[in-house]
Amino acid sequence: MRIQTTRRGFLAGAGATAFLIVGLGSRGATAAASTESKMLNPFVKIGSDGSVTAIVKHFEKGQGPATGLPTLIAEELGVRMDQIGYEFAPSNPELYANLTFGKFQGTGGSTAMANSYLQYRKAGAAARQMLIAAAAKEWNVDASGLAIEDGMVEGGGKSAPIGQFVAAASQIEAPAEPKLKDAGDFKLIGNPDVRRLDTAIKSNGTAKFAMDVHLPNQMVAVIKRPARKDGIVVSIDDSGSKAVKGFINAAVLPNKAGVAVYAQNTWAAFQARDALTVEWDMSKAESRSSDEIKSEIMAALEAEPEFNVRKNEQVALDGAARIVEKTFYFPLLAHAPMEPLNCTIEATEDGGILLHDGCQFPTGPHAAMAQIFQLPMEKIQINTMLAGGSFGRRATPTADYQVEAALAFVITDRKRPVKLVWSREDDITGGYYRPAFGHKVRVGLDADGKIIGWDHRIAGQSIMKGTAFEAFSVHDGVDHSSVEGVADTPYRIPGQFVGLTDTQKATSLLWWRSVGHTHTAYVMEVMMDLAAVAAGKDPFTFRLDYLKGEKDQQRMAGVLKLAAEKAGWGKAPEGRSQGIAVHKSFGSYVAEVVEISGNAADGVKIEKVTCAVDCGIAVNPNIIEAQMEGGIGYGIGHVMRDKITLVGGAVEQSNFPDYEPLRISDIGAIDVHIVKSGEAPTGVGEPGTPPAAPALANAIAAASQDLRVSSLPMAENGVTFA
Amino acid sequence: MQYDLQLNGKTHSVDAEPGTPLLWVIRDELKLTGTKFGCGVASCGACTVHVAGEPVRSCQTMIEDVADDEVTTIEGLDSKAASAIQQAWVELDVPQCGYCQSGQIMSAVGLLSENPKPSVTEIDEHMWGNACRCATYQRIRAGVQRAAEIMEG
Numbered sequence: 001m002r003i004q005t006t007r008r009g010f011l012a013g014a015g016a017t018a019f020l021i022v023g024l025g026s027r028g029a030t031a032a033a034s035t036e037s038k039m040l041n042p043f044v045k046i047g048s049d050g051s052v053t054a055i056v057k058h059f060e061k062g063q064g065p066a067t068g069l070p071t072l073i074a075e076e077l078g079v080r081m082d083q084i085g086y087e088f089a090p091s092n093p094e095l096y097a098n099l100t101f102g103k104f105q106g107t108g109g110s111t112a113m114a115n116s117y118l119q120y121r122k123a124g125a126a127a128r129q130m131l132i133a134a135a136a137k138e139w140n141v142d143a144s145g146l147a148i149e150d151g152m153v154e155g156g157g158k159s160a161p162i163g164q165f166v167a168a169a170s171q172i173e174a175p176a177e178p179k180l181k182d183a184g185d186f187k188l189i190g191n192p193d194v195r196r197l198d199t200a201i202k203s204n205g206t207a208k209f210a211m212d213v214h215l216p217n218q219m220v221a222v223i224k225r226p227a228r229k230d231g232i233v234v235s236i237d238d239s240g241s242k243a244v245k246g247f248i249n250a251a252v253l254p255n256k257a258g259v260a261v262y263a264q265n266t267w268a269a270f271q272a273r274d275a276l277t278v279e280w281d282m283s284k285a286e287s288r289s290s291d292e293i294k295s296e297i298m299a300a301l302e303a304e305p306e307f308n309v310r311k312n313e314q315v316a317l318d319g320a321a322r323i324v325e326k327t328f329y330f331p332l333l334a335h336a337p338m339e340p341l342n343c344t345i346e347a348t349e350d351g352g353i354l355l356h357d358g359c360q361f362p363t364g365p366h367a368a369m370a371q372i373f374q375l376p377m378e379k380i381q382i383n384t385m386l387a388g389g390s391f392g393r394r395a396t397p398t399a400d401y402q403v404e405a406a407l408a409f410v411i412t413d414r415k416r417p418v419k420l421v422w423s424r425e426d427d428i429t430g431g432y433y434r435p436a437f438g439h440k441v442r443v444g445l446d447a448d449g450k451i452i453g454w455d456h457r458i459a460g461q462s463i464m465k466g467t468a469f470e471a472f473s474v475h476d477g478v479d480h481s482s483v484e485g486v487a488d489t490p491y492r493i494p495g496q497f498v499g500l501t502d503t504q505k506a507t508s509l510l511w512w513r514s515v516g517h518t519h520t521a522y523v524m525e526v527m528m529d530l531a532a533v534a535a536g537k538d539p540f541t542f543r544l545d546y547l548k549g550e551k552d553q554q555r556m557a558g559v560l561k562l563a564a565e566k567a568g569w570g571k572a573p574e575g576r577s578q579g580i581a582v583h584k585s586f587g588s589y590v591a592e593v594v595e596i597s598g599n600a601a602d603g604v605k606i607e608k609v610t611c612a613v614d615c616g617i618a619v620n621p622n623i624i625e626a627q628m629e630g631g632i633g634y635g636i637g638h639v640m641r642d643k644i645t646l647v648g649g650a651v652e653q654s655n656f657p658d659y660e661p662l663r664i665s666d667i668g669a670i671d672v673h674i675v676k677s678g679e680a681p682t683g684v685g686e687p688g689t690p691p692a693a694p695a696l697a698n699a700i701a702a703a704s705q706d707l708r709v710s711s712l713p714m715a716e717n718g719v720t721f722a
Numbered sequence: 723m724q725y726d727l728q729l730n731g732k733t734h735s736v737d738a739e740p741g742t743p744l745l746w747v748i749r750d751e752l753k754l755t756g757t758k759f760g761c762g763v764a765s766c767g768a769c770t771v772h773v774a775g776e777p778v779r780s781c782q783t784m785i786e787d788v789a790d791d792e793v794t795t796i797e798g799l800d801s802k803a804a805s806a807i808q809q810a811w812v813e814l815d816v817p818q819c820g821y822c823q824s825g826q827i828m829s830a831v832g833l834l835s836e837n838p839k840p841s842v843t844e845i846d847e848h849m850w851g852n853a854c855r856c857a858t859y860q861r862i863r864a865g866v867q868r869a870a871e872i873m874e875g
Binding site for chain 2: 195209212337338391629630662
């Protein structure tokens with residue numbers, strides 16, 4: 001293996017096609033090269049046949065980086081979208097780190113575009129300059145007169161495809177600071193007609209997800225896990241499994257957390273697992289019930305908070321003419337991505353390990369596997385494949401399912417690849433949930449209906465404490481992910497006290513699409529509505545009163561006004577009711593108006609959702625709209641009827657019949673509007689989710705004699721859905 | 723047991739135990755991976771295929787029950803409705819993660835084959851059983867309507 005670190009392009013490739021590989025190191029543009037036994041770490045690869053390939057460092061779970069990142073390169077390089085393809089980057093945090101995560105490669109926090117925007121544009125621009133320099137030399141003309149359009153170098157009365165200059169360009173020093181296009185010259189960035197690069201393969205069955213891996217001679221492994229988290233295997237009896245045709249073997253995992261059941265195919269593995277008898281030691285297993293978790297949270301809300309998050313005095317509400325008060329509870333929730341968790345591990349000929357995975361956080365499983373297999377890092381490779389959704393689930397601080405697969409593989413003779421498959425039941429019962437949270441809020445209004453104090457207490461289970469990500473999120477004891485959206489709200493609320501109490505952790509907890517904002521936005525926006533009603537004011541204009549100020553407030557007010565205007569706020573047709581909410585998360589501002597027919601008693605039908613988003617420069621408006629549509633559906637679907645509950649430590653739900661996904665008939669049209677902006681791009685994968693549920697709650701309240709659902713899911717707390 | 727499975731216009735000789743879901747025969751034996759495993763209990767529709775032209779959930783259809791019928795998977799789609807649906811899906815960028823979309827398309831093709839101009843309510847009723855965790859429902863609905871237009875010509 002050899003990685004070229006000088007600033008010189010190289011010709012790589014033994015075949016008929018030579019490649020110019022341009023990357024960007026920490027010191028600016030570098031060109032990496034390779035010979036037969038190399039590993040390449042570029043952002044853009046250009047073949048002498050003119051083919052352009054973007055090396056995408058973020059995994060694709062539907063949120064769009066496999067289109068968005070190539071768009072940045074195509075824009076700067078000067079090729080059309082039908083002239084560029086993509087490959088997922090290998091695991092290498094030196095080159096492919098998420099720039100917001102430190103030296104860690106991974107996708108999360110709606111950061112894919114935000115951290116790639118300049119990096120990938122510079123990679124495309126560097127390639128352009130090198131190709132142009134090569135053409136200028138060959139044509140003996142000044143480089144300043146040349147440009148690349150549609151994959152052709154043009155100027156000085158000449159025109160030739162870029163592939164023709166790849167060989168020469170690879171000998172030219174890459175520019176340290178590539179010259180980027182002016183925004184006014186963009187053809188692809190911001191163009192609403194740019195379509196996804198992965199739609200055709202996802203519409204004809206040829207898209208390959210990790211679940212679709214079929215390696216020669218592979219075994220399928222499923223894991224028999226304890227009914228309660230942290231149970232330990234004592235003994236197994238596989239005599240029943242032996243009757244299943246295709247069953248190979250059953251073996252206790254080295255950590256005794258479960259039993260790996262190996263079979264020739266998936267169905268045999270499931271059958272053999274059902275037939276397996278396991279004796280468990282449950283003495284250290286999870287034993288709490290959701291009722292206990294809830295009681296602890298509710299009690300914590302009544303006690304003095306553990307942390308004074310904003311470091312200010314407790315707000316005195318004594319002088320208030322009126323106090324609006326509400327207590328909220330949010331249950332555990334599962335992510336349930338459409339593709340059940342899975343990955344495949346094989347031994348490579350050079351004594352290494354290759355993982356095939358819809359891998360969200362490559363750096364985590366990479367290190368974990370190096371440890372399990374006792375191999376140096378460079379002997380572990382990760383083949384990142386398309387992922388069938390995630391919503392946070394494929395990124396765990398423990399690399400849970402990759403570790404499971406590695407343990408199931410390490411105890412075999414390693415001659416047969418092992419494909420680990422989770423069933424849907426494994427997924428719903430197998431832990432890693434949005435934590436349960438409670439809020440108690442008291443808002444004081446003066447005689448004119450103005451907010452004079454906002455006392456906000458939060459209690460719940462910290463996601464980050466005790467994990468490898470604690471340092472990212474926990475400061476002075478406060479896990480920011482527990483209070484984000486409240487402690488940092490753009491609303492200019494006078495006298496806001498934020499108290500936090502961490503409650504005991506039960507089961508495994510994880511970020512879930514939009515993390516803390518899943519509950520904080522709900523509380524903030526339901527309370528704003530309640531305060532507006534108490535003040536006798538319109539909920540839309542009432543919010544605007546607290547959004548006067550700097551850019552932060554202006555942008556939030558901007559989306560609120562746009563959503564209200566486009567939704568026809570206050571002008572709902574007969575029989576319809578509207579609810580509004582606005583929230584900032586992951587740097588983006590989103591306002592939504594939900595319009596319903598019916599009411600809580602007779603049946604609510606979600607007729608229409610109008611959304612306005614300000615995510616800075618809108619790189620791909622079509623994907624942004626899709627992410628808002630999907631984020632809204634995800635937010636609304638779960639508050640309607642979903643919860644994960646524990647009884648004596650065991651999860652009660654097991655599959656979609658009792659963890660019912662949002663269905664097509666649940667939600668009407670969604671209309672998305674994007675604010676024109678010159679600000680740096682911010683997230684879109686998550687920000688659509690937070691305002692959706694409170695906007696629905698506020699619409700239901702408007703239709704249902706002020707029934708304000710404060711304990712979720714709605715279907716169990718007084719709301720019937722049509 | 724040996725079964726002669728009529729699938730995508732060919733006869734495949736398959737060795738499978740009775741009670742084996744068609745889904746796993748298609749995916750693990752025939753290695754046709756366009757048909758997806760999502761829940762195993764006919765609750766999500768990711769595994770939808772056509773049996774004798776009708777959409778069915780292959781995870782709850784046993785191999786012995788399709789011995790006499792033609793089975794079509796996403797790989798074998800070949801009809802006016804199918805090409806209209808696939809064209810509309812591409813035009814509107816319907817998929818996000820894409821994992822459920824084979825099943826969505828198989829269901830949608832089934833609908834348009836029976837009812838070339840479905841109303842929104844008819845679309846919702848027919849597509850109800852196909853879950854999409856990315857919630858691409860808005861575009862699925864629009865995609866079916868667009869395909870109906872394409873079919874009209």
